[in-house]
Amino acid sequence: MECTEIGEIVVVGGKGGVGKTSVSAMMVKILSQNGGRLLVIDADPVISLTHALGERPKGTIGDYREKIIGSDEEKRAVLKRPMKAIIREMMISIEGRYDLLTMGRSEAKGCFCGTNEMLRYGIESLCGEYDTTLIDCEAGIEQVNRRVVHHIDKLFLLTDTSRTGMMTLTQLRDIAVQCNEGKPIAVHVLVNRVRSPAEEESVRRSAAEMDMTVIGCIPEDNAIREYNHSGKSLLCLPDDTPAIRALREILARISL
Structure with missing residues (x-):
């Protein structure tokens, strides 16, 4: 199954510990202000983005899988209903x-294969109904690889601004290009928590050496740290915070 209507699929990935969830939440804030139909998918099993947005899920794909592998009675009750309707309810x-x-x-033992299969169905069955589908992957781009x-x-x-971080991205880029089955893909490198012009210059130089181009840098922003520490939704960040301003300009440059 593939999306039957035109709608952009935007994926956010990267190494762990660099503020990916916070950046994804800020993207949600900006894109939701731009108008258009927006689907946000928190594809990280620990549901970090959902929490960063200040939400509690009514249900998750993992919950649904639990019912399928549970008692025969639960399984029969669940499987009687169309999958798309169930996903809509979540x-x-x-x-x-x-x-x-x-x-x-x-909570079942083993890998996330079954949950990922249902996530794939959710993406493919819903993405055509939206102008933009924003997917926040777990650390790395595991869902792309699978x-x-x-x-x-x-x-x-x-x-982040480390050279090892940039080296990790070259591997992730190559995986994504390979998995996109020959279809064109625009890869944009974002550097988070940049503290000075010297850091920005250094990371851009490292990226160029690895045949990658940095589309933009997001400055260190104390407001994000304070919001995360207090558990406040990042959607409530003021529009004039440095990180929001920088990210908005970056997205505008690529018409997003």
Whole structure:
């Protein structure tokens, strides 16, 4: 199954610990203000983005998988209903600004294969109904590697200012290009928590040496740290905070 209507699929990935969830949440804030139909998918099993947005899921794909592998009675009751209808019930609609689907995790032993299969169905069955589908992957781009995301239009790879972070991104980029099955993909490198012009110059130089181009840098922003520490939704960040201003300019440059 593939999306039957035109709609951009935007994926955010990168190494762990560089503020990927915070940047994804800021993207949600900006894109939801731009108008258009926006689907947000929290594809990280620990549902970090959902929490960063100040939401609690009504249900997750992991919860659904638990019912399928549970008792025969539960399994029969669940499987009688169309999968798309069940996925719709899991989603949260945020005041008409965007819809949110949360992956979650299954408590069953083993890998996330079953949960990823259902996530793939959710993406493919819903993405055509939205102008933009924003997917926040777990650390790395595991869902891309497992072909959970069947097609990517724009891939944001997030890193910090370290050279090792940039080296990690080259591997993630190569995986994404290979998994996109020959379809064009725009890879955008974002550098987070930049503290000075010297740091920005250094990281751009490292990227160029690895045949990558940095589309933009997001400055260190104390407001984000304070919001995360207090558990306040990043959607409530003021529009004039340095990180929001920088990210808004970056997204505008690529017409997003």
